Amino acid sequence: ITGTGSGLNGEANLTFDGSDLALSRSDNAAGGISVTNTNDAQASGIAQLALSGGDNSYANISLEAGGNNHHIKNDNSGNFDILDGATSRLRIDSSGRVLLGTTTEGHHDADDLTIASTGGYTGITLRSDTDQGGAIYFSDATSGDAEFDGHILYSQNSRGMVFGTAQSSRLTISSDGYVTTPNQPAAFYTGLSNSHTDNATDSTEVLLFTNSKC
Numbered sequence: 001i002t003g004t005g006s007g008l009n010g011e012a013n014l015t016f017d018g019s020d021l022a023l024s025r026s027d028n029a030a031g032g033i034s035v036t037n038t039n040d041a042q043a044s045g046i047a048q049l050a051l052s053g054g055d056n057s058y059a060n061i062s063l064e065a066g067g068n069n070h071h072i073k074n075d076n077s078g079n080f081d082i083l084d085g086a087t088s089r090l091r092i093d094s095s096g097r098v099l100l101g102t103t104t105e106g107h108h109d110a111d112d113l114t115i116a117s118t119g120g121y122t123g124i125t126l127r128s129d130t131d132q133g134g135a136i137y138f139s140d141a142t143s144g145d146a147e148f149d150g151h152i153l154y155s156q157n158s159r160g161m162v163f164g165t166a167q168s169s170r171l172t173i174s175s176d177g178y179v180t181t182p183n184q185p186a187a188f189y190t191g192l193s194n195s196h197t198d199n200a201t202d203s204t205e206v207l208l209f210t211n212s213k214c
Contacts, residue, residue, distance in 0.1 A: 079103075131157050 013024040025031055037045040051059040051074075058075040071083040078094030081103075091099040099105060102116035115122055126134035138150030145167045153162040159175035172180045 126154075128156055133157065 013022075015022050023033065035047040035049065037047045039045050051061070053059040053074070053076065056076055058073055060074075061072040063070045063072075069085050071081070073081045073083060075081070080092045081088045082090040088099075088103050089101065091103055093099065093103075093105070097105050097111055098113045100113075100115045101122075102114060104114070104116075105111040106114040115124065128134050133153060133155040135148075135154075136152045137148045139147045140149060141147055148164070149167055151162070151164040153164070154160075155162075161173045162169050163171040170181065170183065174180070
């Protein structure tokens with residue numbers, strides 16, 4: 001490596017003009033910048049790349065291939081973005097909320113993960129093996145049965161779905177559409193029906209069913 005003053009030139013096309021450091025290469029093989037800690041006994045021997053954009057700007061890593069530009073960006077508001085061109089595809093904001101396809105969080109009671117899209121449906125897919133299943137758990141603990149206090153389960157094996165509360169299954173829908181509710185109330189209201197056809201007397205009745213009827 002040779003250089004004078006603020007100029008620096010390397011044998012591998014490394015240049016530094018006092019402001020920008022550039023490395024260009026034409027080899028048909030993987031290569032670039034590598035930082036390696038060779039002393040495995042040093043627990044604090046961290047290999048890192050540190051970028052600072054200052055208090056009024058941002059730090060950015062730019063990726064380009066085939067005319068497609070992506071960026072990894074940390075702005076001065078504490079937001080971390082992965083961008084496709086100038087469009088944010090994923091943001092972790094300064095509060096730790098995850099935003100996909102948007103930079104605006106959802107309702108404050110459900111804003112830890114917000115997913116948005118345009119031009120069609122927006123959804124989440126849980127894909128599992130044929131003999132496994134998918135689950136959504138509602139928890140207020142980090143261990144024990146309280147980790148699935150409320151739950152929604154789907155079995156790919158039986159193709160049935162289970163809804164649960166208080167760590168127990170409460171409603172099961174089989175693959176044939178049959179609904180099983182193990183803890184049904186003694187009686188419940190099902191609706192109103194017109195039980196009289198006499199023009200002089202037109203009334204309704206409430207239908208009640210006990211467990212033996214369901």
